[in-house]
Amino acid sequence: MNDKMFKQTRFRLTLLFTSLIVVFLISFTAVSYIVVSSLITSKQKQQVAALAEEEYMEHKSDLLNWHNHHQNHLDKGANGQHHLLDYHPERQLFYYVISRNGEIIKGDESFPEIRENILQLINGWNPKNKEIRRETIKLGNGESISLLLSGKPVFQNNTRIGTIYTGINITTQIYIVKVLISVLCVISIIFIGLSVLLGYYMSGKAMVPIANAFQRQKEFVANASHELRTPLSIFQSSLEVIEADERDKLGEFSLQVFDDMKDELRRMTKLINDLLWLARSDANAIELTKEWFLLPPVIDELIRKCRPLAEQKHIKFVTNIQKDMAIYGDKERIIQLIFILLDNAVKYNTENGQIKIAVERDRKNVNIEISDTGIGIPVEQQALIFERFYRADPSRSRKQQGNGIGLSIAKWIVDAHGGTIRVQSEEGKGSRFIVTLPQPANGKGGEQ
Ligand code: ADP
Numbered sequence: 235m236n237d238k239m240f241k242q243t244r245f246r247l248t249l250l251f252t253s254l255i256v257v258f259l260i261s262f263t264a265v266s267y268i269v270v271s272s273l274i275t276s277k278q279k280q281q282v283a284a285l286a287e288e289e290y291m292e293h294k295s296d297l298l299n300w301h302n303h304h305q306n307h308l309d310k311g312a313n314g315q316h317h318l319l320d321y322h323p324e325r326q327l328f329y330y331v332i333s334r335n336g337e338i339i340k341g342d343e344s345f346p347e348i349r350e351n352i353l354q355l356i357n358g359w360n361p362k363n364k365e366i367r368r369e370t371i372k373l374g375n376g377e378s379i380s381l382l383l384s385g386k387p388v389f390q391n392n393t394r395i396g397t398i399y400t401g402i403n404i405t406t407q408i409y410i411v412k413v414l415i416s417v418l419c420v421i422s423i424i425f426i427g428l429s430v431l432l433g434y435y436m437s438g439k440a441m442v443p444i445a446n447a448f449q450r451q452k453e454f455v456a457n458a459s460h461e462l463r464t465p466l467s468i469f470q471s472s473l474e475v476i477e478a479d480e481r482d483k484l485g486e487f488s489l490q491v492f493d494d495m496k497d498e499l500r501r502m503t504k505l506i507n508d509l510l511w512l513a514r515s516d517a518n519a520i521e522l523t524k525e526w527f528l529l530p531p532v533i534d535e536l537i538r539k540c541r542p543l544a545e546q547k548h549i550k551f552v553t554n555i556q557k558d559m560a561i562y563g564d565k566e567r568i569i570q571l572i573f574i575l576l577d578n579a580v581k582y583n584t585e586n587g588q589i590k591i592a593v594e595r596d597r598k599n600v601n602i603e604i605s606d607t608g609i610g611i612p613v614e615q616q617a618l619i620f621e622r623f624y625r626a627d628p629s630r631s632r633k634q635q636g637n638g639i640g641l642s643i644a645k646w647i648v649d650a651h652g653g654t655i656r657v658q659s660e661e662g663k664g665s666r667f668i669v670t671l672p673q674p675a676n677g678k679g680g681e682q
Contacts, residue, residue: 240441240444240445243437243441244434244437244438244441247433247436247437247440248430248433248434248437249433250433251429251432251433251436251437252426252429252430252433255425255426255429255433256426256429259422259425259426260422262418262422263415263418263419263422266414266415266418267411267414267415267418270411270414271408271411274404274407274410274411275368275382275404275407278382278402278404278407279366279382281327281402282327282366282382282383282384282400282401282402283364283366283384285327285329285384285400285402286329286361286364286384286385286386286398286399286400287386289329289331289386289398289400290386290388290398293329293331293340293398294388294398296331296339296340297331297333297339297388297395297396297398298388298390298395300333300339300396301333301334301390301395301396304333318338318339318340318341319338319340319341319342319343319346320341320342320343321342321343321344321346322342322343322344323344323345324344325342325344326344326402326403326404326406327342327344327400327401327402328341328342328343328344328345328352328400328401328402328403329341329342329398329399329400329401330343330352330353330356330398330399331396331398332356332396332397332398332399333395333396334394334395334396336353336357338353339396344403345379345403348371348373348379351371352371352381352383352399352401355367355369355371355381355383356383356385356397356399359383359385359397359399360387360394360397361383361384361385361386361387361397361399363386364384365384365385366382366383366384367382367383367384368380368381368382368383369381369382369383378405379403379405380403380404380405380407380408381401381402381403381404382401382402382404383399383400383401384399384400384401385397385398385399385400386398452513452516455509455512455513456509456510456513456514456516456517458509459506459507459509459510459513460510462502462506463506463507463510466499466502466503466506467503469499470499470503473492473495473496473499476492477492477496501635505637505639508637508639508640508643509639511643512622512639512642512643512646515643515646520650522563522564522567522650522651523564523566524562524563524564525562525563525564525565526560526561526562527560527561527565528558528559528560529555529559529560529561529593530553530555530556530557530559532565532568532569532572533553533555533572533591533593535569536569536572536573536576537551537553537576537591539573540573540576540577540580543580543581544580544583544589547580547583547584547585547586547587548585548586548587549580549583549586549587549588549589550587550588550589551588551589551590551591552588552589552590552591553590553591553592554590554591554592554593555591555592555593556593559593559595559600561600561671561673562673562674563651563671564647564650564651567647567650567651568647568651568671570643570647571643571644571647571648571669572602572604574640574641574643574644575604575644575667575669576589576591576604577640578606578640578641578667579604579605579606579608579665579667581634581635581636582606582608582609582634582665583606583607583608583609584607584608584609587606587607587608587664588606588607589604589605589606589607590603590604590605590606591603591604592605595673598672598673598675599653599670599671599672599673600670600671600673601668601669601670602668602669602670602671603666603667603668603669604666604667604669605664605665605666605667606664606665606666607663607664608664608665609661609662610659610660610661610662610663610664610665611626611657611659611661611665612626612661613659616657616659619641619657620641620642620644620645620655621638621642622638622639622642623637623638623639623642624638624641624642625637625638644669648669648671651671651672652671652672653669653670653671653672654669654670655667655668655669655670656668
């Protein structure tokens with residue numbers, strides 16, 4: 235059980251560590267992408283805007299001349315003749331001087347094959363001051379070309395007579411950014427994998443001192459309770475001797491002290507036995523000896539044992555069990571289990587309360603239900619009460635003797651039989667503990 239607890243904690247620590255690394259790497263990759271791509275493109279943006287200014291200064295007059303020459307006789311003959319275009323394949327920058335009616339008057343290009351696409355993109359576009367557009371052109375062969383476009387209109391007497399468009403091919407830069415990001419993603423995935431291993435290793439290391447301390451504590455509990463058993467039983471037999479010989483001679487006060495001592499001794503013996511039992515169950519030193527036995531006599535005997543305390547609170551017992559109900563399991567352990575549940579049902583019951591014990595059998599299991607009309611258990615604590623040393627709401631449990639061991643032993647016994655134990659409870663109304671113990675298929679007893 236404790237191994238499971240350590241494994242769970244280790245798993246949680248690893249998960250936490252890995253999630254932190256994942257968040258870190260994702261943010262790192264995202265920030266790198268944003269920073270690198272904006273650094274790269276901001277330079278290109280400056281270039282394409284500067285070029286727009288430059289070409290504007292240089293070719294504004296060309297556009298004015300052309301306009302003055304053509305405005306009288308709208309000569310469209312030059313359309314389609316791009317003999318004024320320069321060709322510089324080594325440059326990434328290009329420009330076109332385009333008249334109002336869409337005619338290319340001058341230009342410098344590096345990839346005539348996409349000229350038509352570019353013209354389509356800028357057709358009708360009237361760039362504002364320093365405006366930059368980012369465009370992607372898909373080529374027939376699946377490749378794509380990324381461009382930054384800018385431009386500057388030329389005016390004469392407040393009418394636009396044409397525009398000078400500039401652009402830059404940033405395909406290579408975009409490609410570099412993409413490669414960089416893919417590489418970062420691959421590295422991140424590798425690091426996430428490594429961080430799982432590292433996290434698992436580190437949390438294992440962190441668990442070692444805890445596990446050691448826990449182990450020492452268990453050993454101490456085991457040794458101490460073992461050592462205390464002998465003096466306690468000597469104490470017990472001495473008290474019995476005194477009681478047998480001297481009881482009549484004791485005065486009223488001494489009798490009271492004597493009875494208190496007996497009570498305290500009983501409590502201590504129970505605690506020590508419980509602790510020793512837990513220590514042995516941790517060391518897997520408890521073996522079950524299963525047999526068939528009749529349940530009703532066992533329950534009657536346990537009720538008799540609980541009666542003195544129950545009568546103080548005027549608690550009634552009700553049973554619902556067939557006389558011949560037999561059950562297969564470790565008799566001693568099952569007696570211990572039912573006693574723990576009955577003892578709690580008495581302890582946490584109210585004045586004039588009731589305790590009901592019902593046993594029934596279906597094809598595969600025996601179900602033992604013990605319900606009380608006591609103080610109940612808050613919902614949020616119901617899952618915790620089976621944990622070792624857990625006591626629900628100390629302020630109200632303190633009134634009752636106990637140390638939070640009982641239900642953890644009960645759970646151990648049920649688990650060892652391959653069964654289940656669960657609780658249904660409403661605060662102030664009562665609690666019902668339901669134990670289900672699997673029975674052999676060829677079971678006998680209990681059937682009529
Ligand atoms: P202990 O009774 O010694 O404190 P247990 O392990 O038997 O320890 O029970 C754990 C806690 O569960 C108790 O402290 C009590 O708060 C709660 N509990 C157990 N049984 C009942 C019950 N029948 N009614 C109300 N509370 C209960």
